[in-house]
Amino acid sequence: MDSFEPIGYLKTCFASKNGTPRQPTVSSVSKGELKISKTIFNNPEHSVEDLEAFSHVWILFVFHLNSRKGVKAKVKPPRMNGLKTGVFSTRSPHRPNPIGLTLAKLDSINGDTLNFSGLDIVDGTPVLDIKPYIPSYDSPKVMNTTNSKPSLNEETFSDIPISTVESTNTDLDIQTAQWINEPPVAEIEVQFTNRAFNDISRFKPNSGEWVLRFISPDNLKQAIIDVLTADPRSSYRRQKCSDRLYYFTLDNAHITAWFDDTNDQVIAEVLRIKPLSMIVK
Structure with a gap:
């Protein structure tokens, strides 16, 4: 091979x-x-x-x-x-x-x-x-047989706008496993401590250690919320280590958070955010 x-x-x-x-x-x-x-x-x-x-x-x-x-x-x-x-x-x-x-x-x-x-x-x-x-x-479709336009192939596709190609199709009845469509185990509300908010405000363009490469400082808070509301923990960590701090990184930011799973409404609280260079290895 x-x-x-x-x-x-x-x-x-x-x-x-x-x-x-x-x-x-x-x-x-x-x-x-x-x-x-x-x-x-x-x-x-x-x-x-x-x-x-x-x-x-x-x-x-x-x-x-x-x-x-x-x-x-x-x-x-x-x-x-x-x-x-x-x-x-x-x-x-x-x-x-x-x-x-x-x-x-x-x-x-x-x-x-x-x-x-x-x-x-x-x-x-x-x-x-x-x-x-x-x-x-790439999206499962079925050709609309009532459409009089000629069928498309690899040779002709490059000369036809994408919008025209899509208009010749109708959606199929797509199925997925039931567990994929079910809602997460619990809704997660993301909260930030005052210290975490202050840390976010320190990230600015071209500001030494507190600089981000891929995410703009204005989007850092939303990126953290996106990650935590999707619950990045494994099943084992969620069930066996729920009381431990959870660490992850976004760009140059190292985030410390913890999850409160004691109620139906799970809370993910962001405690601290630091540049990666400040984390002691």
């Missing part, structure tokens, strides 16, 4: 697995970039020519931080709150081949570098491939 060489390594606002969303679009303000490696192409900027015509792209990547060598046929998705199901009915990172797939918004292209938002990928992740998201192909 052939080995694969990454086309580049993602730089994102998520420096560790803790706090990295499990699904894309959890936080629309989360940012990242991918620089196409010159070991793949002599002129990497040529490989992304015309890609700016698409608003979203698929990113195929490697779960490079997986620590377990063995994989199990059944896993416990956090959304199922401790119950098991087959690994192939989930998007668990612990798979026979640790390959991930996510849909990201393509914000801009600068030469050989792609800028994304709505990411759910940790910083430093190896990327295997990117492909344009094409609704008429």
